[in-house]
Amino acid sequence: MKxxxxxxxxxxxxxxxxxxxxxxxxNLVDGDGTTKLFTCGMTKEVTSAFDQKLIVDYLIEEINMDDFDALAIPGGFEQCGYYIDSFKEPILNLIREFHSKDKWIASVCVAAIVLGRSGILKGKKATTYNMNPERQAMLSKFDVNVVQEPIVVDGKIITSWNPSTAMDVALTLLEFLTSLQNAAYIREIMGFKKI
Structure with a gap:
């Protein structure tokens, strides 16, 4: 099980x-049945950008790296404390640990800036939110080669440029963790077309 x-x-x-x-x-229910997702945060209850509360499965300090095959990180809103929380050392260290163990890391939108802050994108190709040049400038300050593409894969790191790419990032990660055929099947039964 991945x-x-x-x-x-x-x-x-x-x-x-x-x-x-x-x-x-x-994928767990209708695909090849080989994936299971778990959530984690700095606190047990995490508040989203638009004030919904979610109870996570694990606190960051409870994570055993050997128990996981990939890390996924959504973007968020600066006005809602996203950078304050995501720039904290426990989160940056978690990202560094996944990277040092050569595990897949998938990010959506401005989560690439968090990856940049962690140092794992130095010298790599990546992208981030493309509707505001300030976000791409932030990413480039971490010695990142910012690419003008919806989804960029460099090594085992996936970045993307806005919320419209989120589904494709998740399906791309599924493809790398299972197979192209399995990811295509999940895309088809969910009714999504590839961008």
Whole structure:
């Protein structure tokens, strides 16, 4: 069983988190049955960008790296504390640990900035929110080669540029953790077309 950890910083965007829950849930029930998703945060109750509360499965300090195969991170809103929480050392260290163990890391939208802050994108190609040049400028300050594409894969790191790409990021991660055929099947039965 492949275990995916969904990291939820305060102020995360619910849409960007929910795609991972759905894709890996659909795969567990109707796909090849080899994936299960778990959530974690700095606190047991995490508040999303638009003030919904979610109870996570694990606190960050409870995570055993050997129990997980991939890390997924949604973006969020600065006004809702996203960067304050996601720039904390426990979150950055978790990202560094996943990277050092050569595990897949998938991010949506401005979560790439968190990856940049952790240092794992130095010298790599990546993208982030493309509707405001300030976000891409933030990412480039971490010595990242910012690419103008919806989804960028460099090594085992997936980045994307806005919420519209979230479903494709989740399906791309599913493809890398299972197979192209399985991910295509889940995409088809969920009714999504590839961008």
């Amino acid at each position: 275990r995916i950890l969904l990291l939820l910083p305060e102020g995360f965007e619910f849409l960007e988190a929910s795609v991972f829950i759905d894709v890996f849930g659909w």
